[in-house]
Amino acid sequence: MDTFDPIDDLWLQKAKKRYASAVIGAPGADRIPVDPMMLSHSTVFYGHTIREFYENPKLAAVCLAHAQQHYDLLPVTKYYFAHPWLPELGINLKYMNLTAPVPTNIVVNDPEDAERMEIPSTEQIRSGYTFNRLTMAMDYIKETMPNMFVPLAYVPEPVGAGAELCGLEQFFMWCQTEMDLAKKLVDIYVETATMGAEAIAKRYGMALLNTSAVLENSDSMSPEMIKDISPPALNKLVRNCLSKGAGPQIFYHFCGNHKDDYMLYPGKIVFTPLTIMQIGYWDRVEFPAEIMKDTFGNLCAIMPSVDTKLFVIENNQNEIYEHARSQIEGGIDTKCGMILGTTCEVPPYSYEYNIKSLVKAADDFGRYDIQKKETPIQLVAHN
Numbered sequence: 001m002d003t004f005d006p007i008d009d010l011w012l013q014k015a016k017k018r019y020a021s022a023v024i025g026a027p028g029a030d031r032i033p034v035d036p037m038m039l040s041h042s043t044v045f046y047g048h049t050i051r052e053f054y055e056n057p058k059l060a061a062v063c064l065a066h067a068q069q070h071y072d073l074l075p076v077t078k079y080y081f082a083h084p085w086l087p088e089l090g091i092n093l094k095y096m097n098l099t100a101p102v103p104t105n106i107v108v109n110d111p112e113d114a115e116r117m118e119i120p121s122t123e124q125i126r127s128g129y130t131f132n133r134l135t136m137a138m139d140y141i142k143e144t145m146p147n148m149f150v151p152l153a154y155v156p157e158p159v160g161a162g163a164e165l166c167g168l169e170q171f172f173m174w175c176q177t178e179m180d181l182a183k184k185l186v187d188i189y190v191e192t193a194t195m196g197a198e199a200i201a202k203r204y205g206m207a208l209l210n211t212s213a214v215l216e217n218s219d220s221m222s223p224e225m226i227k228d229i230s231p232p233a234l235n236k237l238v239r240n241c242l243s244k245g246a247g248p249q250i251f252y253h254f255c256g257n258h259k260d261d262y263m264l265y266p267g268k269i270v271f272t273p274l275t276i277m278q279i280g281y282w283d284r285v286e287f288p289a290e291i292m293k294d295t296f297g298n299l300c301a302i303m304p305s306v307d308t309k310l311f312v313i314e315n316n317q318n319e320i321y322e323h324a325r326s327q328i329e330g331g332i333d334t335k336c337g338m339i340l341g342t343t344c345e346v347p348p349y350s351y352e353y354n355i356k357s358l359v360k361a362a363d364d365f366g367r368y369d370i371q372k373k374e375t376p377i378q379l380v381a382h383n
Helices: 009-024 041-045 050-055 057-071 111-116 122-126 129-144 158-166 168-177 179-204 223-243 289-296 308-312 317-331 352-365
Strands: 152-154 208-212 250-257 275-282 301-303 340-342
Touching: 009 057, 041 050, 041 057, 050 057, 057 129, 057 352, 111 158, 111 179, 122 129, 122 179, 129 152, 129 179, 152 179, 158 168, 158 179, 158 223, 168 179, 179 223, 208 223, 275 289, 289 301, 289 317, 308 317, 308 352, 317 340, 317 352, 340 352
Parallel strands: 152 208, 208 250, 250 275, 275 301
Antiparallel strands: none
16 A cells, blocks of 8 residues: 555645535636546556455555546545445345445344344444444545545435345335334434444544435335335434534435436435535436436535446447536536536446546536537547
8 A cells, every 4th residue: 555656735636626616616626526436446446356445444545545536536535335334233244256245144034023123332333344444444544645534424325224134125025015114124224324423423523424315216116105215214314413413514325217206305305505416317317417407406516427337338438428528518507516427336347548538528518617618539548
């Protein structure tokens, strides 16, 4: 890890202006920021493995920081990973070579098991898997690259996390037949994750809340079912975390197809002045920036995105560039700021110049000080 050069301060200051402009409207930025939601691509890019990203938080954190600079992305390092706060509830995780860790068990087989579930104590939270992985990464960044340090209270996907406690098939069945039982599992996770966010806030002060709606989407649940379980769970989670000192910045990641349910959330979940809303898909295409702007643009910054599947196709820069251009032009005039992103985590084995084409589109069409260009993309093909 000591083979990396120091982060360039001139780049960092420029990136900070972009991020501040998108989130709080601060002046001085040249263009919108770009966030491909990078995780293990950072370790792969620097010659390591997907598995090492999850097994070695310090390595992952430094690779993330330098990947942000290499691609000209965000001025912060956000290390997050699969299934936080579930090991504290008895879920075992297995490290994989080519994916994030996967659960190997469930802890709720029947309603009686749900009734017997106990919320971890504060001591168990502080000594547990999630808190120590998050703090290992954050402490390292705070010590070695303090200007890129942002505390992260990672409390994702309350509905999906609740489902992991009993298994997805059982959870979907209970959503149909015993919704109160499904909600109980979600509440168990919400309470546990809130304690985790509180522990992070007590250690570092105000922390970015990163949460999501993934399992509950237009391909997996009806709008009526989503309305019953998802907005209330997200609202409860975020309000509880804010009351414990986390926030006020919130990042909502709505992965998957939300064509039929996106309208269920305004007025039903918390939006602070430092909120960013990201939505993945409209059926099988990227969620349109225009609809995101019209629905959420008066509430928060928006993050229109480019389909992640495009990034693993060799020499696909032009298609990514045109998708990004369309999204930028659809959302650049939003009221509360815009970030250009990807529909989910950029794939680990993405081609370098595919990601750079996303940034080039932001340079060409997401600038605040020049007219939009009409010139075609000119990039060197990845070898």
